[in-house]
Amino acid sequence: MSTPDPLVRTRRCDWYTEVTLALPRRRNALSLAMIDELTGALQEVAASDAAGVLLTGEGPVFSSGHDFADMTGRSYGDMRQLLRRCADMMLLVQQIPQVVLARVQGPALAAGCQLVASCDLAVAVDSATFSVPGGKAGWFCHTPMVAVGRQLPPKRALEMALTGDPVDAATAASWGLVNRAVAASELDEACVDLLGRATRGSRLSKGLGKQTYYSQIGLEQRQAYDVAIEAMAASSQTADGQESMNSFVERRPAEYVDR
Template structure:
């Protein structure tokens, strides 16, 4: 389908979803978030093995669009934030690995967007911030994704001060996987996504779902859950093929997703 604020392209078994509203610094307006959720679901049902989330213009994303919100009443704001939460959850619900390719600044919900992706590669020119701490509206929903990436003290530093961190600090803190020079960003993003999507698509989809499910469980419950998932997953054709191929010292032939 066609979109107004984003672009979707398919190449080399990957889908690339690009935020494309540079005049608004790719702000996450209600319409943009609705389009992005629809695109993610479209890609999730496609034969793509992985997803790149990118952006055009001077910013990766400036977060929520205040032009949407300045006069919004409580019910509207609840709708907007529900839409945002659905979008962030969809990144983790689709079966493919999703990699954020961050070329520039990502702030507030834009930072949340990066934190919600499975993987992230950043340019040395990128920066990250949750600036609500310097203003009148604390970044409470971005806090959820941020704190699950960087840990309590670092998350609170970003949230309370509102100061930005550079790409290398973001990597050191665990918000992104790798930092590269701008001219290497596309190549390194593809390199990591290729590595993350090799092997069985179906096994990896089950693994991604299980990862997010067990993250907040107490350790005994997490082990119980993971043990049952792994036992059940041993019965899928790709798991059986992988075991046989190992024993027969040959390359496995996994099922292709249609």
């Protein structure tokens, strides 16, 4: 009996891991099986010594969002479970210590747009589009807007959510949904360049910094400082934290334990 092809492929590329949504014939739709495989892939990377993750899709579409064929006829309880598993996967993108960069090679719709918004960084090909189309149909994109709405100013977020219309990559970059939009011939180089710059230095420090950012960003300012102070004081006691200070004082290149 043959083993079915994986829905998500992983490939180690020197200092980072490439994670690919690998169901182009279904436009990389996020079925429950796809969500679970992506969750497993992220967990494996989190436990590895990779410094970063390059998350992309195979074929012309990054991801078309939830797979409606996988949802039709599901009960309320089943839908809650599926949406919870998807939300947990999105949160995992931000919880793992590695920097996660979305390489957006094509359109990102609904939960696919949510996935881009959940990544730490994103570079898109200039022909890509981004949309949360539930606003012009019968099922509003409630959960995608949790992530998208945290990346955009309210008027921009609500324009996307209420109209359901796609925005092009240049607009997405100007609004802050992605870091930059580039020509197709420049996409790979731009992704590796940004991921490389975002992962240099201490891997431990970077992971703590990423997790602290997401912990404090939604808090009131005083509470945010409380979280950040504790994290910064604790990280000052790590070997890499001490090395960062000592190498500066001694005017020498730093030698971090956890690169």
